[in-house]
Amino acid sequence: MTDYSRYRVLRLVLIFTATLLSFLVAGFTAYQIYNSYVNSIDNAEQKLLGYAKALDEHASRVFGETGKTLDIIGDRIASKKVSGVPNEKTLHDIITSEIAKLPQAAAAFIVDRDGKFIAYSEELPTRRIDVSDRDYFIDLRDDPKADIYISKAFRNRGNNMWRFRIAKKSIIGRAILTGSSQ
Numbered sequence: 634m635t636d637y638s639r640y641r642v643l644r645l646v647l648i649f650t651a652t653l654l655s656f657l658v659a660g661f662t663a664y665q666i667y668n669s670y671v672n673s674i675d676n677a678e679q680k681l682l683g684y685a686k687a688l689d690e691h692a693s694r695v696f697g698e699t700g701k702t703l704d705i706i707g708d709r710i711a712s713k714k715v716s717g718v719p720n721e722k723t724l725h726d727i728i729t730s731e732i733a734k735l736p737q738a739a740a741a742f743i744v745d746r747d748g749k750f751i752a753y754s755e756e757l758p759t760r761r762i763d764v765s766d767r768d769y770f771i772d773l774r775d776d777p778k779a780d781i782y783i784s785k786a787f788r789n790r791g792n793n794m795w796r797f798r799i800a801k802k803s804i805i806g807r808a809i810l811t812g813s814s815q
Contacts, residue, residue, distance in 0.1 A: 695737050696799065700781065703801040706731050706741065711803075721759060724752030739796065744770065769800040 709727045713719045719727075724743055732741040732754045742753040748765025764770050769782040784798040 696783070698735055699738060699799045700801065702731050702735050702738070703741075703799070706743075707801070707803040710743075721752055722757065725754070725757045725759065728752055728754045739794075746774070748774070767798075769798050773800055773802040 728741045740754050748770045750762040753759045782800040789796045
């Protein structure tokens with residue numbers, strides 16, 4: 634075998650070894666990238682499950698506390714009535730004192746059967762704001778079986794902030810009162 638032949642064989646062996654080594658490095662790098670990807674997905678799923686559990690617990694607590702507060706407001710109003718609906722100041726005082734105990738509630742109000750405010754936790758005297766076009770009012774007014782309504786998220790007309798509404802129907806005197814917290 635001549636020097637040239639040995640050189641060619643050695644050159645081919647070196648090229649083959651370098652190519653094989655390159656493929657091994659590329660394969661190992663691809664494996665590491667894939668493994669990192671899978672671990673990232675698993676970690677993200679675990680985090681999201683934790684967030685989902687926390688949100689579920691929080692939502693249950695918010696809805697439960699808000700529903701209880703609306704029940705308390707209804708009971709307090711019922712205990713104050715002599716005939717019909719208590720006066721505006723009494724209603725305002727009741728909802729203001731109860732809503733203050735609920736940090737996640739932005740406000741509460743009571744509307745008459747025509748959908749006009751008769752009490753609002755944020756102001757006294759209460760402007761006769763008309764909410765008769767709102768989904769919660771229509772649902773509670775028109776469905777005799779409906780007792781509570783939880784709305785989709787919406788932008789508040791007054792301050793443009795995202796809110797959802799929990800409304801509860803109670804009949805006091807001749808008015809249908811709907812308490813709502815945001």
